[in-house]
Amino acid sequence: KISSVLAQTCSEDWVRSLEAESLIVPGQKPSSLEILNGGRFYYTQAAWNAVHGTKGEAGCGLLKLRAKRGHASSETYGGPANNDKNLEPGMELYRSPGSDWCVRLWDFQGFDDIAIAFAGPILIGDTIGTGTTLAGVLGWLVDKMVAAKSVQDVHVFTIVGAAEWTRCAPGAASVSAGEAAEVAVSASSSPDRGLLAKLEGVAAQLKEHGRQLTVAFCNATYGLGANGTDLNPCPSLGAVWVPEGLNALKDTLKNEGVVVDDSDCASADGSKFQLADFKCGVWDWGDRFTKADVHLEEVFEYYEALGAKAPKFILDGLKERMRTRKEAKRART
Numbered sequence: 069k070i071s072s073v074l075a076q077t078c079s080e081d082w083v084r085s086l087e088a089e090s091l092i093v094p095g096q097k098p099s100s101l102e103i104l105n106g107g108r109f110y111y112t113q114a115a116w117n118a119v120h121g122t123k124g125e126a127g128c129g130l131l132k133l134r135a136k137r138g139h140a141s142s143e144t145y146g147g148p149a150n151n152d153k154n155l156e157p158g159m160e161l162y163r164s165p166g167s168d169w170c171v172r173l174w175d176f177q178g179f180d181d182i183a184i185a186f187a188g189p190i191l192i193g194d195t196i197g198t199g200t201t202l203a204g205v206l207g208w209l210v211d212k213m214v215a216a217k218s219v220q221d222v223h224v225f226t227i228v229g230a231a232e233w234t235r236c237a238p239g240a241a242s243v244s245a246g247e248a249a250e251v252a253v254s255a256s257s258s259p260d261r262g263l264l265a266k267l268e269g270v271a272a273q274l275k276e277h278g279r280q281l282t283v284a285f286c287n288a289t290y291g292l293g294a295n296g297t298d299l300n301p302c303p304s305l306g307a308v309w310v311p312e313g314l315n316a317l318k319d320t321l322k323n324e325g326v327v328v329d330d331s332d333c334a335s336a337d338g339s340k341f342q343l344a345d346f347k348c349g350v351w352d353w354g355d356r357f358t359k360a361d362v363h364l365e366e367v368f369e370y371y372e373a374l375g376a377k378a379p380k381f382i383l384d385g386l387k388e389r390m391r392t393r394k395e396a397k398r399a400r401t
């Protein structure tokens with residue numbers, strides 16, 4: 069309940085910022101696109117309606133779809149191989165130009181009447197890791213809007229997400245985070261540089277039609293781990309913070325008796341807890357939402373293995389959460 073309220077509150081702040089920065093013209097009727105559960109639990113439609121006091125047909129529209137990333141080749145890192153073959157009935161496929169990545173899309177809802185679906189800006193809430201699935205969905209979406217002769221602005225919001233990635237596919241050379249946003253992904257043998265690079269083509273296509281793509285992050289763009297999933301708040305691992313956000317995080321830790329250094333994210337002898345020691349606990353509304361107990365146990369085991377330097381308030385909080393969930397499960401049975 070608390071996380072749901074917080075998610076919608078964040079989305080409401082984002083909605084207000086769009087109008088404050090003149091990215092949405094007053095009177096426009098947007099549509100919220102929910103991609104899997106990640107989009108659903110950003111409550112973008114509800115956030116728009118709450119800010120504007122609208123509901124029903126007068127409020128924000130709602131589009132839904134499911135998507136799964138994969139490779140057109142035999143590569144299997146981060147997604148299944150040959151994802152472009154043997155599509156089930158009702159599925160569509162989008163392959164990013166010049167890329168081995170392709171995305172299957174299905175379970176479309178709200179797209180029957182294109183005049184309504186694409187009547188105004190498209191709003192998307194999504195937790196972002198490598199950005200592969202999101203980039204594929206947006207590429208597909210822009211193609212649909214172009215075909216319908218109704219191209220609209222697209223605005224993306226992520227509460228926790230990464231902008232860049234330096235993981236390289238087999239045989240590729242490493243690149244710095246600074247270079248990541250400047251070079252587009254070209255093929256499976258090229259470096260995967262993350263979200264910003266993958267969205268360059270989408271942004272260019274929208275620009276051709278006089279439209280724009282924006283991506284708004286909350287307090288930081290997080291560092292993305294080599295596995296393409298774990299997000300880390302440590303600046304030396306790639307996180308870029310709004311200064312007030314980083315200070316608020318440090319103050320929160322300090323109130324719990326955990327003081328992190330300003331100079332670096334890792335203590336020299338490894339005996340002191342630092343930002344780099346955080347385990348990704350992002351509730352991305354996917355498996356971590358539907359299989360919460362497994363995720364809680366995984367995170368607890370990680371912090372327990374840190375030994376004496378593990379923050380007590382994190383261990384206690386995880387224990388309490390696991391206990392209450394088990395009691396609730398027993399009460400239901």
